[in-house]
Amino acid sequence: MSELENELLNIVGLNELKVQLRKWAKGMLLDERRRALGLKVGARRPPHMAFLGNPGTGKTMVARILGKLLHMVGILPTDKVTEVQRTDLVGEFVGHTGPKTRRKIQEAEGGILFVDEAYRLIPMQKADDRDYGLEALEEIMSVMDSGKIVVIFAGYSEPMKRVIASNEGFCRRVTKFFHFSDFNSEELAKILHIKMNHQTEESLLYGFKLHGSCSVDAIARLIEKETTEKQRKEMNGGLVDPMLVNARENLDLRLDFNCINADELRTITLEDLEAGIKLLTP
CATH class of the missing domain: 3.40.50.300 (P-loop containing nucleotide triphosphate hydrolases)
Structure with a gap:
């Protein structure tokens, strides 16, 4: 059991x-x-x-x-x-x-x-x-x-x-x-956490982690703020993957090319997630 x-x-x-x-x-x-x-x-x-x-x-x-x-x-x-x-x-x-x-x-x-x-x-x-x-x-x-x-x-x-x-x-x-049922913002945030914790080697997010500030509550507030109810209903869990891919790309853009800090190189922040979800909004 x-x-x-x-x-x-x-x-x-x-x-x-x-x-x-x-x-x-x-x-x-x-x-x-x-x-x-x-x-x-x-x-x-x-x-x-x-x-x-x-x-x-x-x-x-x-x-x-x-x-x-x-x-x-x-x-x-x-x-x-x-x-x-x-x-x-x-x-x-x-x-x-x-x-x-x-x-x-x-x-x-x-x-x-x-x-x-x-x-x-x-x-x-x-x-x-x-x-x-x-x-x-x-x-x-x-x-x-x-x-x-x-x-x-x-x-x-x-x-x-x-x-x-x-x-x-x-x-x-x-x-x-x-x-x-359609997912609410908190459930979408939980799905995002589950996905980040269960990445396979084939995944684009494999080897990356969320910053400590990216709690379920913080991500839920971000999703609630940056998306409409209609958008959440139409995309549901389909919102999470493109949001994470966009966030990783923002991390690459944000980092200095000479960065050698291993933790910084693989840590997605709330700022990255915000940039990632904004790209999903028409």
Whole structure:
């Protein structure tokens, strides 16, 4: 459970989802104890889900963490997450969509199939238009009772209603709906801190750190001051990466070329962050 809690620290907000993950983890551990005592208990079914919310609210990132967590607690045999969109599933001609979708399903077996912008499978159209998105959805639905895969459908809340209404078995199979709210300034500041603390070697920010003055409160005040509510709602977590990249560039501009102080060379200040976020404002 401690490993689970460490992973949950990387998810900002989404308390409802965190509670559900703790239920699954504790349930799996209790099932192990039940079996150790000779009790016979039924196997848990993989939970299919819908992630509803605006872009940048962390749906894809949470799906990746979820893959690790469901594997960790024994619900899935692997931690792989196969991310797909309409173009990965739907063919242009009759007979193309079924095989194309089945290949992706097979690729995802043992893990999560994450269908991003799932509402694009059921576009708004006239009755006489021919579209193969529904065929792809039906292919996915046909394997959701097999127990070999967890499917997560993701997209804007309102258009996703088309997907839910398009197949009568949707709500029977997809039993968990999680709403991803827009991030406020404090949550965006927490995300920035998490990103800086978990940089990989491939990241442009790898090896850099925040100055001590860059507390969550200070960054939250900066974001609140330099962005509009509309901008925060449109960008959400997508605001953080370009802000950090711009801040690093400002650090390079600010430093004297002859600087040999290792700490100064890798420390991003509140001034750098302010310059970085101002470049995002039209």
